[in-house]
Amino acid sequence: MSDEIKVDLELDVRKLLCPMPMVRVSQNIGKVPVGGVIRAVATDPGSLADIPSWARTTGNEVIKTERNDGEFVFYVKRVK
Amino acid sequence: MNWFSFLAAGVLVYIAVAVFLFGTGYRVFQWFRVPRSGIRLGIFPQPRNKGARVLWMARDSFFFPQVLDVDRWMWLFVILLHLGGIAAFVGHLRIIQEFTPLVNALGDEGMAQFALWSGGTIGIILLVTVLYLLFRRFKSPYKDLSTPEDYFLLVLILVIILLGNHLRFFGDIHVADYREYLQSLLAFRPAFPEAIAESGTRWVLASHVLTANILLIYFPFSKLVHFIGAFAGNLLRSEKQ
């Protein structure tokens, strides 16, 4: 599935503690075009609530979340 | 009294005293008219009880010991300026009421010498401290933060001090003459007694009183309200959580 999503920016936010993964995504969302996608890999489980909540309030979209081996992968689409 | 003296050292005295008193009252009223926030702003450590809180407030307001940590010279000059101001105020009270016990102890000549030396010392201290504060504001970062009000007040106070020192060191007016002048003010018939009217320094006296009047009038509407507000601020410092 994940192969089908075109990723514009890879973001490694592993080992960062919350809310820094969310902060990094916010910091970088402007770097992808509208409709573009950031793939962020985090290790702090707090990001499972943080990043979707952030997306909801900023009008962006988490189109997919993966969990593997203590890592959480977010596909965040820039909506506006 | 010529017309200048009559206005500057006569009529204006009443206006100045009234503006100072009512103005200060109004400023305090302004503070109390505004509701206070329920949020406690105190920092720690905090005093054990209310009595200690008042003591801490007094210590911080009169001695601000923490300033010694960062700027010893500033601390010294500011303390000297305020002590000098208080001492000068006390010295002027002799015009209202002779310090009889002191005269009895020192004798007339001794008292005159004491007044010359103490008044002179205070005058010099005030001069030096105000100059220090003024010149301090000529360089960055003090300059960048200062407003014209800051310079205006310092220059005004400097002028008052210079004129006062002139009266102290070069004047030929004696305390009894000042007392007579004050009595005339209290009787609402301002007049210079003969000794002052004929003195060459009467212009200096009139200017000294004039500038002091301007200071009194501006006082309540300037940052000088810190003479009351400091206690409030330093009480908030230890507000209990």
Next chain:
Amino acid sequence: MNETREKTLVDILDKKMNRQLLYYLDICTRCSICKDACHQYVSTRDVLYLPAYRAELIRRVYKKYFTGMGQFIPALGEAREIDDKLLDELYQTTYACTGCRRCMFYCPFSIDTTWILSVAKAMLIAAGRGSQILAELSGASISKGENIDLFKDIIIDTLKSTEKELQEKVGDAKANIPIGKEGADTLYVALAGTHTILPAAIIFHQARVNWTLSLFEASNYGYFLGNVPQAKTIAQRIVDEARRLKVKEVVITECGHAYRVMSHFYETWAGEKHLFKVRSILEVIAEYIREGKIKLARGHVSKPLTYHEPCQVGRNAGFYEEPRYIVRQVASDFRELTPNRERNWCCGGGGGLVAEFEFDDLRIKTGERKVQQIRETGAEIVVSPCENCRLQLDTLNEKYNMEIEIISMMDLVVDAMVIDKAAN
């Protein structure tokens, strides 16, 4: 700037006016004693960061619109109209401030600069110029609170592995991390993520405390943003939870501002008294040690260790003794920073600065005092009970090649805990 916007901003100053603020606006003599109190001014020598100047920006607006001098002779006090240039300066001075209140300690009138800057923040927000990242963080917290049912299961699920770690550490297969447990005595409020949950769970388990974990994180970015309604909403999530669960006390994790928000600000914001006690994990741990509820191996840490006093924990909340008591139990070579306690320097990361990347350079530069202080002690370990401080110290450690280890108080405690697995 158009007139309606100007009027809106002036109205904010009017509405935010209170007696404390009016004292502070009226009495400052611009003596600049505070310049040497501020780590940002000391490091940059830029007047923008001089505490009295930061406050003076609001004072000049106050003079312009609220005093006779501003009406008749504005030049005397450099009274200023609200314009874009002023807002630019306000943004830089206000959101850069870490809120450490060291300037208040040194001010001869005890002027609380942060109290004045809280008005600046309200004005900036109204002008649509509040810190964007802090607003996003604040918004995310509120959104999480509103949609907690969406996240509840995820949170509980991610705690399973943490629970396993707890069970291994204490040697008790039944040890658990209770969430939403009604009738618990203690509601523990951690940070997002699990790094402040596991050590607390171990401590509570060993102290045999009837506790439960809050679903919400303690940190409050609405407070840093300066948006009081949002800050209140964020804190209220926890207050409501505490009421629902009928707990006796709410224990806030190692987080400087979170404790203050809950214990010093919330009741006034909400206009109601807490129905529970609010305590910091620091006083709780110190109590458990004193009462013998947890046992620590004395002298467990022999490397030189120092304690960085978070401003919100020391100067602004008064926990001077508890952290030192705990540290002395564990470290055989404890070295104080100089100066310390109420005089301690801010690390440079407070006030949400660690999240505001636009201030990254300033934050690193202005951490130099802290770096120097730590180096002077020769400590190899720095313990600090505040997440913002630790994030900043981590940055400083890297940028200044300090080669120190930065740990939390709970990690220090748990590492030194004597756990009798057989007894569990």
